[in-house]
Amino acid sequence: MLTSCVAAVTILAACAWSQSDRNPSETVWASVVYSNHGDRTPLVLPVRNVLTPLGAQQLFSAGSFFRQRYLASPSGPQEANYSINGILPNAFDTTQTFVKSTLSDFVVASAEAFMQGLYPPYNNSNPTSVLANGSIINSPLGGYQYTQIYTASLADPNVIYIAGDINCQRYDDAVANYSNSAESLQTKSSTEAFYAGFQSDFFAGVFPESQVNYDNAYLLFDYLNYGNTHNSTINKTLSDTDLPRVRGLADQWLQAVNGNTSETLSIETIAGQTLAAEIVGLLATNIESKGGAGKLSLLFGTFDPMISLAALTQLPKTNTQFYGMPQDGSSMVFELYSEDHNSSAGYPDTSELLVRFLFRNGTDSSSALITYPLFGRSETQTLSFNDFMTQLQNIALTSIGDWCNACQSYTVFCAAFIGVDFTNSSGSNSYAVSVAAKSTMKPAVAGVIGAVIALVVAGMIVAVAMLVGGVRLHRSKAPRRSEPGGFKAGEKLAPDQDLPYGQTGVGASVMKRSDERISSWELGDRSNTKEVNVGGSDRQDPFRRPSFEADDLEQHQSVEPTKINERV
Numbered sequence: 279m280l281t282s283c284v285a286a287v288t289i290l291a292a293c294a295w296s297q298s299d300r301n302p303s304e305t306v307w308a309s310v311v312y313s314n315h316g317d318r319t320p321l322v323l324p325v326r327n328v329l330t331p332l333g334a335q336q337l338f339s340a341g342s343f344f345r346q347r348y349l350a351s352p353s354g355p356q357e358a359n360y361s362i363n364g365i366l367p368n369a370f371d372t373t374q375t376f377v378k379s380t381l382s383d384f385v386v387a388s389a390e391a392f393m394q395g396l397y398p399p400y401n402n403s404n405p406t407s408v409l410a411n412g413s414i415i416n417s418p419l420g421g422y423q424y425t426q427i428y429t430a431s432l433a434d435p436n437v438i439y440i441a442g443d444i445n446c447q448r449y450d451d452a453v454a455n456y457s458n459s460a461e462s463l464q465t466k467s468s469t470e471a472f473y474a475g476f477q478s479d480f481f482a483g484v485f486p487e488s489q490v491n492y493d494n495a496y497l498l499f500d501y502l503n504y505g506n507t508h509n510s511t512i513n514k515t516l517s518d519t520d521l522p523r524v525r526g527l528a529d530q531w532l533q534a535v536n537g538n539t540s541e542t543l544s545i546e547t548i549a550g551q552t553l554a555a556e557i558v559g560l561l562a563t564n565i566e567s568k569g570g571a572g573k574l575s576l577l578f579g580t581f582d583p584m585i586s587l588a589a590l591t592q593l594p595k596t597n598t599q600f601y602g603m604p605q606d607g608s609s610m611v612f613e614l615y616s617e618d619h620n621s622s623a624g625y626p627d628t629s630e631l632l633v634r635f636l637f638r639n640g641t642d643s644s645s646a647l648i649t650y651p652l653f654g655r656s657e658t659q660t661l662s663f664n665d666f667m668t669q670l671q672n673i674a675l676t677s678i679g680d681w682c683n684a685c686q687s688y689t690v691f692c693a694a695f696i697g698v699d700f701t702n703s704s705g706s707n708s709y710a711v712s713v714a715a716k717s718t719m720k721p722a723v724a725g726v727i728g729a730v731i732a733l734v735v736a737g738m739i740v741a742v743a744m745l746v747g748g749v750r751l752h753r754s755k756a757p758r759r760s761e762p763g764g765f766k767a768g769e770k771l772a773p774d775q776d777l778p779y780g781q782t783g784v785g786a787s788v789m790k791r792s793d794e795r796i797s798s799w800e801l802g803d804r805s806n807t808k809e810v811n812v813g814g815s816d817r818q819d820p821f822r823r824p825s826f827e828a829d830d831l832e833q834h835q836s837v838e839p840t841k842i843n844e845r846v
Contacts, residue, residue, distance in 0.1 A: 306362050307625070308564035308614040309348060310557050312440075312577040313340060313392060314584060316607050316641075318384040320501045322484060329387035332507070336607040336641040337388045341395025343638070344609075347647070348574060349396070360613075365573045370397045370425045373571050376560070378428045379578040380441050386429055388607075389578040393425040396576075435678045435691045440579040442552030442675070443536070443586075446685035448545045453535045457493050461534065466492040469527060473498070476524075479515060480505065492527060496603075499528035529602025536582050537589030537601075543673065548684065550586025551675035553577075558670055561614050561633075561663075568625040584610055590673045591635075591652045600650075605640035611647065612636075614663065631663035 316333025319325065329337075349367045352359045361367075365374050370393075379389040399421040407414050417423070430437035432445060443449045456462050473490045480502060481490050490498065502524055505512035538546035556577065563572030581603045587610070593600040613634050616626045638647040651657050653669050675681055682692035 303618050304615055305617075306348070306360050306613055306615045307569050307631070308561060308573050308575070309362060310560045310575045310577070310612045311344065311609050312553065312557075312579070312584065313337070313388070313609045314581045314604055314607060315382075315385045315388040315578065316391065317504075317507065320497075320504045322497050322501050327382070327384050329384040329391070330508070333384065333388065333606060334391040337391035338395040339641045340607045340609060340638075341392035341397075343395075343641070343647075345396045345398075362573045364569060368397070368400045369402055370423050372426050374573045375425075376428070376572060376575045377425060377578075378430065378436075378440060378576070380437060380444075380580075381429050381431045382580075385578050385580070386427065389427050389576070390425075392576065392578070393423075393427070397423045397425060399423065433690050435695065438552045438678065438681050439556035440553065440577050440583065442549040442681065443582050445687055445689045446545070446548055446681075447687055448685050449548050452538075452545050456534055459534075462492065462531075465527070465530065472523070476502070476520075480512060492531065495524075495531040496528045499524045525602075532582075532585055533589075533594075533602050536585040537594070539589050543590075543675075545684065547586040547590055547673075548675070548681070549583035550588070550590045551673055552681060553583040553587050554590065554670050554674035555676040557612055558667065558674055558676070561612070561667075564614060565625075565628060565631070581608070584608070591669075592654045593637075593650060593652070595654065596650055599639055600637075605645075607641035608645075609638045609647075610635070611638070628663055633661050633663050633666040635661075 315329065316336040317330045318333055319327050319330065321327060347360045348362045349365060351361060351367070377389060377393065379386050399417070399419055400423055401416045401421040407416060409415060430440065437444070469492050473492070474487075476498075477485075477487055477490050481498070484501065485494070485498070499521075502512070502516070502521060506516055506521055507513075535546055536549065538544050543551060560572055560575040563575075584604055585602070588594060588600040613636065615632055615634070616630050617632065634649050635652050636647050636649050638645050649657075651659065652661060652666075655661065675684065677695075678691070679695040681687070682689070682696050
């Protein structure tokens with residue numbers, strides 16, 4: 279009872295804060311939301327990691343929460359209105375809402391569950407729903423909306439903007455080096471007995487005894503936390519202090535490998551640097567289109583970029599909840615808004631735009647969306663868009679080529695980007711107040727450039743071999759068909775029999791199905807030819823184009839040779 283009362287007070291306090299602090303004439307123009315995935319299976323298990331039904335419910339709840347904030351109209355005059363200006367409240371529109379996810383199964387599933395809550399089934403009576411007889415057909419499941427989600431694979435250059443630590447060699451080296459640092463060695467020694475106490479009851483058969491230590495602090499917590507949620511035995515066996523301490527050690531390890539700010543823009547914060555660039559580009563999309571596009575941008579991934587970005591924007595100094603990992607389904611929010619501007623007068627000038635950062639830690643009913651100051655500012659100090667962009671550009675890594683160089687990555691796309699300044703998936707690299715246009719490059723084009731580079735390098739190697747090693751290229755003359763061995767010689771299969779053309783027809787032999795040659799270029803375009811009546815007189819014209827493997831044309835015995843026509 280006490281817990282529910284505290285939760286109710288927390289919600290009411292959050293609502294009161296929103297109503298008292300929000301300017302009634304405020305207009306929200308765009309929002310960028312980065313959300314952590316929901317509850318999933320442990321990483322240590324040798325199975326495919328999937329989103330659990332609990333995780334799906336968490337992200338569905340998060341989607342419903344943001345629907346109420348950005349899409350739904352206020353239920354009364356006392357309720358604050360944060361709906362995004364001009365966004366469609368019921369039907370999903372790709373020009374207004376952009377959704378991006380990594381390719382991990384549990385992350386994509388989290389994005390799908392979120393979108394189910396944000397855009398629930400909707401019976402839209404548009405012209406495409408009406409049939410010729412006048413009946414209306416809606417999508418299955420009561421008008422389910424199939425929202426478009428851009429899933430970035432590891433071979434996609436744009437994946438770095440939501441998972442900048444993946445395939446980053448220098449980041450992996452930094453994680454390995456931390457294990458040998460003084461902090462890590464001291465913590466490992468002081469917690470050795472603590473971790474050993476879990477071995478027989480919880481980790482036996484899952485973790486080797488040698489790996490139950492601080493070096494695997496997160497993996498150990500990930501497994502225990504899943505068991506505490508889904509396994510009644512583990513839930514009853516764990517003490518009230520055990521899991522919080524295991525989580526605290528995991529937070530310490532994650533902060534060290536993702537939020538190290540001892541050096542300016544250290545490699546440990548690479549995921550936050552690229553996420554900052556994505557946020558810059560997505561907000562710029564809304565401004566460049568004068569509010570017509572990029573109204574709501576939804577990004578989904580793991581919590582690593584969240585830890586890094588929080589460290590880069592000095593959030594742990596503001597609140598200790600930004601130290602370590604957030605709860606499942608947590609969301610970082612960047613809202614672009616203006617005050618005292620009549621939205622009917624059109625899009626405001628950039629000098630009138632403001633930005634606020636909000637964070638929702640978790641998805642339950644007590645998880646409020648609260649504003650926090652960035653870059654060490656006071657809570658009451660507003661952050662103009664121009665100041666926000668200046669600060670964010672100081673920590674943003676916008677160029678794919680710079681990421682490849684910083685990470686020393688051997689990812690397939692890096693060959694096309696090293697030394698070239700390209701933009702992120704949102705179409706903007708860095709945003710100046712003048713909203714200058716930036717060049718873009720699509721992943722497909724990058725692949726073509728990579729292929730061309732590979733061909734050029736291969737050509738240079740061959741040229742050097744020819745000049746220095748005396749290598750020469752020549753075409754081997756194929757044997758004449760009159761030579762022993764016949765057509766294709768030793769390489770022929772059963773269907774490649776030498777068929778003599780006579781006056782009575784075409785000879786043939788029986789072949790096995792496994793020996794049948796299909797899709798061979800010697801057969802030409804068979805769609806425009808007739809079947810040969812094997813062994814009969816009604817056959818296809820024998821003057822078929824000969825194989826290009828022979829340099830000389832074949833002489834057919836069934837026709838007369840060409841006669842010389844001499845005239846005066």
